[in-house]
Structure formats: C-alpha cells, structure tokens
Amino acid sequence: MSESGKNTEAKAVLQSLESAYITPAIKQARERQDEIMIRRFQGKPYAIADIGCGTGHHGLIFGEGCRLYHGFEISQDIAEVARARWQQQGLDNFEIFLGDVSQMRLDDDFYDLVICMYFTPGNFRDFSEDLSIYDNAYLDNNPVFIKIFSSFYKAMKPGGLMFLTVYKDLPVTEAAQYDFYEKTGQHVVTRPGSRFVATAEHFWSVRWTRASMLSNLAGCGITEVSVKFHDLNEIAWLIEISK
Numbered sequence: 001m002s003e004s005g006k007n008t009e010a011k012a013v014l015q016s017l018e019s020a021y022i023t024p025a026i027k028q029a030r031e032r033q034d035e036i037m038i039r040r041f042q043g044k045p046y047a048i049a050d051i052g053c054g055t056g057h058h059g060l061i062f063g064e065g066c067r068l069y070h071g072f073e074i075s076q077d078i079a080e081v082a083r084a085r086w087q088q089q090g091l092d093n094f095e096i097f098l099g100d101v102s103q104m105r106l107d108d109d110f111y112d113l114v115i116c117m118y119f120t121p122g123n124f125r126d127f128s129e130d131l132s133i134y135d136n137a138y139l140d141n142n143p144v145f146i147k148i149f150s151s152f153y154k155a156m157k158p159g160g161l162m163f164l165t166v167y168k169d170l171p172v173t174e175a176a177q178y179d180f181y182e183k184t185g186q187h188v189v190t191r192p193g194s195r196f197v198a199t200a201e202h203f204w205s206v207r208w209t210r211a212s213m214l215s216n217l218a219g220c221g222i223t224e225v226s227v228k229f230h231d232l233n234e235i236a237w238l239i240e241i242s243k
C-alpha cells in the first residue's frame with residue numbers, strides 16, 4: 001500500500017480513538033479489558049511493551065509505578081498525542097518506538113508484560129490494496145501477525161505474560177464493527193460475512209475463531225497450554241499467553 005494509503009488509515013484510526021461515539025459492545029469490551037489489566041498489573045514494577053500504543057491510553061494507566069514503558073506506534077501523529085499525554089502526566093520512564101512494529105529489533109528476555117489491546121492484533125497484515133490476498137489460508141497463518149508476536153514472545157522474560165484483545169468471529173461482532181467504523185466517518189468496502197472488515201480509508205480489522213488464533217500462535221511457537229481465552233463479552237476475548 002502507498003504511503004498515502006497508510007496515512008489515510010492512520011487518520012481514520014486517530015478519528016476513531018478520539019471520537020465521542022463508541023459502539024456499546026465495543027465500549028464494554030474495552031472497559032472489561034481494562035478492569036482485568038488494572039486489577040492484575042497497575043503499580044507493578046514491570047518492564048512493559050505496548051504494541052500499537054495509539055494515543056497513550058494504557059501508558060496513562062500503567063506508566064506510573066512500572067519500571068519502564070515502551071510504546072510501539074506506526075503513526076507519527078498518533079505517537080505525538082501519546083507522548084504529550086505521558087509527559088503531561090509527568091512520566092519519565094517511557095520511550096516511543098516509531099515505525100512498523102513488524103520491523104522492530106528487540107532484546108530477548110527483556111519484558112515482564114507485553115500488551116496489544118483494543119483489537120490491535122487484528123490490524124496487522126501485509127499492506128495491500130488487493131483484498132483478495134486475505135483469504136482463509138492467509139488469516140489462519142498471517143505472516144505479519146506471526147512475525148510480530150514471535151519476536152515479542154522471544155522478547156518476554158521467562159515467566160512473562162502477553163495479553164491480546166481480539167474480536168470473536170460472529171455476526172454480532174461484524175455488526176458492531178460496521179456501526180463503529182461508519183459512525184466514526186469510515187466507509188466499509190468488504191462484503192457482509194467476510195472474516196475481516198476493510199474500509200475505503202484503508203483501515204483493516206479481522207475477527208478470530210479460537211482455531212485461527214491458536215493456529216497463528218502455533219506459528220509463533222506458542223502452544224495451546226500457554227494460552228487462556230478470557231471472555232470479555234459476546235464480541236471479544238482477552239487472550240493471555242504465558243512464557
């Protein structure tokens with residue numbers, strides 16, 4: 001995809017992150033994801049990686065008290081919002097790594113906690129204008145997802161944890177995605193029933209079955225025994241992966 005396509009996507013993402021409107025089921029999933037994470041990790045002296053940190057929502061929650069907070073973000077405009085918010089809160093233990101997270105080099109055995117929240121794991125793919133490349137074989141073995149999460153799994157300390165928030169592949173979820181994207185200014189271009197929703201603004205978000213998540217995680221060298229699916233609500237899971 002061209003740079004201008006990526007910029008259009010980043011603009012659409014920023015618009016949705018800052019929108020006053022949020023589809024009720026998506027809002028509920030986000031609140032429940034945060035309740036679990038706050039209860040377990042707020043104030044812990046951890047080294048944290050936030051993949052697709054967006055405008056800094058989780059840095060504000062975990063930055064204080066953690067040992068270090070690394071945000072990874074592809075969009076400069078979005079990263080600048082996060083940086084300003086974290087600085088305003090007086091945080092001095094954070095760093096933002098700007099660029100495509102699939103291209104980042106990481107140290108092994110470094111992080112206590114890796115998070116990829118608010119449906120971000122479903123945004124990773126080879127950037128293509130040709131939507132037909134994202135067939136079932138691709139989605140069950142997404143090379144970009146596998147590259148990102150295998151390198152972050154290696155970057156976790158033994159005993160470390162990783163959390164991913166993802167959409168369940170159900171019609172009710174697809175309806176929530178359509179509602180959210182369209183009411184925050186985007187135009188859906190995929191046909192109903194497709195496993196992912198893409199928009200004219202180049203945003204892309206996939207839904208998951210247990211089998212598709214486990215097959216992608218297997219590609220990362222992560223076996224089923226290390227994976228727990230926490231039900232957030234009817235449309236979302238919080239996935240916990242231990243090392």
Ligand SMILES: C[S@@+](CC[C@H](N)C(=O)[O-])C[C@H]1O[C@@H](n2cnc3c(N)ncnc32)[C@H](O)[C@@H]1O
Pocket residue numbers: 010013017051052053054055056057058072073074075078099100101102116117118119120123124
């Ligand atoms: C759905 S938003 C979630 C933001 C944040 N995690 C939150 O919970 O509010 C996804 C974020 O991931 C970023 N992102 C998407 N693809 C990326 C990539 N390949 N590398 C780094 N960041 C990426 C987007 O720009 C966006 O800010």
